[in-house]
Amino acid sequence: MASADSDTQPTEAIPHAVKIIVAGGFGAGKTTLVSSVSEIAPLSTEELMTEASYGVDDLGGIEDKTTTTVALDFGRITISDDIVLYLFGTPGQDRFWFMWEELAEGALGSVILADTRRLDTCFHAVDFFERRNLPFVVAVNRFEGATAYSEEEVREALDVSASVPVVMADARERMSSKEVLVELVSHVLRSRQAALSG
Amino acid sequence: MTAPRGRGTGTPWDGGRGHPGTAVEGGHAPVVGDSTAGPLVRPYTMTKGRTRPGTDGGRLDLITLVVTVADREDRAREPEHEAILRLCRKPVSVAEVSARLDVPLTVVRVLLSDLLVEGDLRTRAAAPVTKLPEKKVLQAVLDGIRRL
Ligand SMILES: Nc1nc2c(ncn2[C@@H]2O[C@H](COP(=O)(O)OP(=O)(O)OP(=O)(O)O)[C@@H](O)[C@H]2O)c(=O)[nH]1
Ligand SMILES: [Mg+2]
Numbered sequence: 443m444a445s446a447d448s449d450t451q452p453t454e455a456i457p458h459a460v461k462i463i464v465a466g467g468f469g470a471g472k473t474t475l476v477s478s479v480s481e482i483a484p485l486s487t488e489e490l491m492t493e494a495s496y497g498v499d500d501l502g503g504i505e506d507k508t509t510t511t512v513a514l515d516f517g518r519i520t521i522s523d524d525i526v527l528y529l530f531g532t533p534g535q536d537r538f539w540f541m542w543e544e545l546a547e548g549a550l551g552s553v554i555l556a557d558t559r560r561l562d563t564c565f566h567a568v569d570f571f572e573r574r575n576l577p578f579v580v581a582v583n584r585f586e587g588a589t590a591y592s593e594e595e596v597r598e599a600l601d602v603s604a605s606v607p608v609v610m611a612d613a614r615e616r617m618s619s620k621e622v623l624v625e626l627v628s629h630v631l632r633s634r635q636a637a638l639s640g
Numbered sequence: 641m642t643a644p645r646g647r648g649t650g651t652p653w654d655g656g657r658g659h660p661g662t663a664v665e666g667g668h669a670p671v672v673g674d675s676t677a678g679p680l681v682r683p684y685t686m687t688k689g690r691t692r693p694g695t696d697g698g699r700l701d702l703i704t705l706v707v708t709v710a711d712r713e714d715r716a717r718e719p720e721h722e723a724i725l726r727l728c729r730k731p732v733s734v735a736e737v738s739a740r741l742d743v744p745l746t747v748v749r750v751l752l753s754d755l756l757v758e759g760d761l762r763t764r765a766a767a768p769v770t771k772l773p774e775k776k777v778l779q780a781v782l783d784g785i786r787r788l
Contacts, residue, residue: 460773488738518733519784520784528735
């Protein structure tokens, strides 16, 4: 018989879901990384929102609204009968930054894809995750024709802490993407350990 | 081309709104309006005037898994509700319901909430307040990824 107290209801059949965020600038390879490791073809979901223009004065309030959509793509990896991992790419457009809040909520950590042709496009992702104390790794995607920066050069340019892993990757290669995720989750475990003993 | 020399201190998101954004290449749609455009907020009207899911709405995160209750009441339901119940015979995440049924998240949350209230769907018990995945979950995730 169903009980009103949800704590006592059996929920064994429903796995635990966790998520990893794949961030980076426009065209950095986010969708490619998600596809290369996902067990399903990446799915896309849309969030509707209203774009509000605010008046200059306090009494102005919301004056105008335009509905717009933001697409999120994601993939899935079934870890066990008990655990399912979702990988969410961040929206390519900066103006959807507020979607990042929702994405980051409860996330295990983040992969920041750094495109060496335009490293600056991932600066705000680094800032965002640093500020929220969400563990992240930097995966350097090497595109054809891009300067081959060393790990140290990228680390210096991004000004990330020495504990943050910076790894070379090719998001198109499943094994390479897998290694990036292994780096991230290992880093999350280390960070957790450090936080507990610190 | 040289590597940028660091991120600097001012970040685009300090102000929380109206940030200048990063110059991006590529054919993105321009920001509606101009630099005075405000933040983006959720719509107020959707699904028969409701945008707020019912009482269970707070539990519907992107990755909340929902599953159809096997011995649910036999009664007439809206086609959208029926479609969700068919899709969720096995646990499915909120994001996946939205993607597979091609219904925006905002709307899917309202529909899922209806079904939760009716007892047609159930979710995993709410996560503890800490929200951080436990160590044994992380270890299992790491092992699982290594097996890929
Ligand atoms: N050489 C190289 N090309 C890559 C790599 N990763 C992605 N690409 C290519 O870069 C292009 C953009 O990749 P996407 O995965 O669509 O990038 P994205 O970050 O999802 O882009 P937006 O969602 O539009 O911001 C595609 O043509 C990919 O094939 C990589 O590691 N190396
Ligand atoms: Mg993409």
